[in-house]
Each structure stands twice: as structure tokens, then as C-alpha cells.
Amino acid sequence: MSALEGAAALPVPPAPPAAARAFARLLGSELLLIFRRPRNLVILAALALLPVAIAVVVRYSSGGIGAEVTLFTRVTGNGLFLAFGAMAVMTPFLLPIAVTVVAGDAVAGEAASGTLRYLLAVPAGRTRLLAAKYLGAVLYALAAVLLIMLSALAAGWALFPSGPVALLSGTTISLADSLLRLLIVAGYATAGMAALAAVALAVSTLADSPIGVVAGVVVGVVVFQLLGALPDLAPLRPYLITSWWTAFDEVLRSPMGVARLVDGLLVYAAYTLVALSTAWARFTGRDITG
Template sequence: MSRRDPLRLLRSEVGLTFRRPRNLALLGVLAVVPVLVGVGLRIAGDGAEGPQAFLSQVAGNGVVLTFAAFFVMVPLILPLAVAVVAGDAIAGEANLGTLRYLLTAPAGRTHLLAVKYGNIVIFAFTACLVVAVAGLAAGFALFPVGPVTLLSGTTVPLADGLLRIGLVALYTAAGMAALGALALAVSTLTEAPIGAIAATVVLLVVAQVLQAIPALSAIKPYLLTSWWNVADGALRDPIGFDRMGEGLLAYLAYVVIFGSIAWARFTGKDVTA
């Protein structure tokens, strides 16, 4: 076993993920949604009130479209895409009967699980990159671009606005990677990939319902989904690094707990299929 072996396995796994038509279709949907949001806002015009007031800026500034796209996609579409890939990671192999062959390789189960999770993280970051790039492309094509007005009422130059898009994309990707750990843990519990994906999405929806109940505000900091919205800290002046830092710690806690659950289950599991 050469020392380059670990990366080789990861590279082959990533290659498989990004060659699968289903995953490419998912990324395609992620690219289309920002364009649809842009076209919709172009046709409907502005006039939005409430939290959407920020989105009405899109009509005058295409850069804001990317923020709008993340705002629209973070509750369901992005996590769904990540849940499909992560929920499939172990259960899919078990379902197809290929897990047995993977385990005959000398790499070991811990290593295989690490490769699977590395692949999920790469997919999560790619998914957010696709949203950001599609949002920017549609924004530049459909609308004029210029300085960005933040939630705090401050107007920052275009370059600063682009950096903030990068921050939102990275923070969101970290949140999706944390969800990936949860989905991976669920994936080790079953041999039906659709069950793992559905269970993850159900947990996600339940978390968002709990988060919306004022009487349960005490449990909010423990829910993964409530930290996703903190990405709006990138649109404040000064940038809300304190809350986003807490969010990253919450993500880390999720990765540690569900990563170890996946490990305990996967390394102790009898692989029959």
C-alpha cells in the first residue's frame, strides 16, 4: 500500500460522484434555480416588503441575486442535494452489493468512511460554488451591477460585495457539510438509500418547524438549521463574525457527534450484501 493510496481512493470516489448522471442533474438544478429567481424578479419587478425587501434590490443590482439565490435555496433545495449524495454514500453501496467488494480492499473501514465523508464535503462545497457562479452569471446577464447596500444600510463597493458572496458561499457550504455528516450517519443505519435520504430530509423539516415555534426558542441553538440563517451576518456592517463563528462551532459539534456515530455503526456492522 503506497502512501498516495488514501488520495487515490478519494479521487476515484469523487470521480464516480461527479460522473453519475443523477448527481450532475442535481447540480444542474442548483444552477437553474438562481437563474429562475433572477428571471422571476426581472418579470415581477420589485415592491417586496419584509425580509424580502433586501431581495428587491436585485432589480437595481445583479450582484444581490446571488444572496437572494442562497436565501431561497438554503432551507430545502441545497440540503436536499447534499442529502441525496450523503444518504447514498454507504446505503447505496450496500443496496447494490458493492460494499462487500469495497471492503475487500486493504484500506480498512475507517479509511473508507473518511473517504466517503471527504467526498460529501467536496460535493457540498461544489454545490455552493455552482449556486454562487450561476447566481453571479444570471445577475450580471439580467441586471445592472454596482455597489451593494448591506442590511445595516451601508453601501459597499462591488469588490467588497463579491468577497461577501464568497463568505456566504463558504459558510453555507460548511453548514451543508455538517448536514452531510448527519446524512452519512443515517446512511450507515440502513441498506435502502432512499430511506436514508428521506430520513435526513424529514429531520431537516422537523428541525425547521421546531425552530419556528416561539415557545421552543430554548432548543434553537441546538438545531443545525437555525445556524444556516446566520449567513446573513455577511451582509452586516461590521460583518457578524461572532455569530458565524458560533455557527461553525455548532457545525463542528454536529460533524464530531454524527461522524462518530457513523464510525461506530459502520466499523461494527456485519456486511452481508
């Protein structure tokens, strides 16, 4: 009885469809903000150009390209491999930097420029705004991944043969199957970047300078990559988010190494959960003085 009365005293939230529509508008505005920002567009353009540059170098030079030789020598056999190769090259550093620039700026940038106080006075709602900020960063990561892949596919097929694909384990699969596998790579890579975006967003709610946040998270990524590369610290590897980012080469085996991908996704989920909880606790309780 008393519990019912307590519930009745709570403010009545808007009907779900109206609230969902209002949130969609906020998210749409967030996406416009991200995708109209010159800096973010320049980053996307650079990410899209890199696979083209790789294709040209592989096509017109005789030598291989460093560590990714196995993937890139296959590119000459099938242009589709350029998409895998480009992801393998860009996932450790370039893609994380792009995602960090957007997610790290999300709250700290608006706080530093003062636009945050006007959004909250609207009222945008702190939890609602944080959710829109996070989804916006994740969608930017997805756009970056898809752009890299599409650009790589276009460049790969323009300069190299297409058709059935020979996998790392030797089996040959159809074009349709290989495109499906590419989609899985895109999904897995986006999930990894979404976890990173959550971490960057959490740091963004903790600090006031957007450049400091972005630099801090990028340094963190580099440190994690170094720790993961040290043989003595091998036991640490499964706990580092960075170790799982390039696990999508499992997709190129037959049968696919699903178990390792699932492990990766679980690590991402754990990072995301902790980071978003931190971001929420900090952002909803914080004094906005900037």
C-alpha cells in the first residue's frame, strides 16, 4: 500500500513513445554536431584515404609492407583482402585515436566551451544527454569502420582481382560468404571501439580540458599496447582491452574462431559497463561551474 502511494508521488514521466521520439531528436542533434564538425570530417577523410594509399603502394611496389605481409600479399590475389588488411593496420592506433577524439571531447568539450550549462538548463537531462553522447560516439566509430571497409573494397576491386576468397587456413569461400565475414569484422571492430568510447567518455566526465582527455586516453591506449607486447607480462594480456581489438583475424579461418571473438566481446562488455557506470555517477552528481 505504502509502496503504491510512494510510486504515485513520483513525477509522471512522458509517455514512452513521446520520450523515445524526444530522445531520437536529441541523438539526431548530437550526430549533426559530430558530423558537421570540420575536425571530425577531416579525420574520417584521412581514415578513408589510407586504404586507397595502401592499395596503390601494394599494386605498384615489389616489396611487402612490414608485419602485415601475410594479409597484403593476399591482396594481390583478391582485392577483398584489402578490407581485412586495412582494418588490421588501422585498428591498433588510428581508429582508436579517431574514436577518442570524438568520445573524449563529448562532455569535456561542451563543459570547456560552456555549452554544457545551456544544454542542462534547457533541460536536456543529465542521464539523457550522457546516453546521447555515448551513442553518438559509437555511431561515429561505426561510420569510421564502415568507411574504411567501403573505401578498401572499392580500391581493392579497382586495382586487384575479385571472386572467391582463399582463407588463411586454405579453404576457399564464396564472395557472398566473404562479404558476410567482412560484416562480422565490422561489427566486432565497432564493439571494440564502443568499449573504448565508453572509457573516453568516462574520462571526459572527470576532466575539464578536452585536449587533455584525448591525449590521456591515447597515451593509455599506447601504454596498453606496449604492456600487451611485453613477453614477461603475457598473463596480463587477456585483461587488456587492446589485446582483443585485432582478434578479428579469427574470422578469416575455417571454421571461424568464434570462441575467441566471444571472449573479446565479454571483455568489451566488462570495460563498457564499468566505464559507463563511472561516467554516469560522475556526470549526474557533478557541479557545472564552467
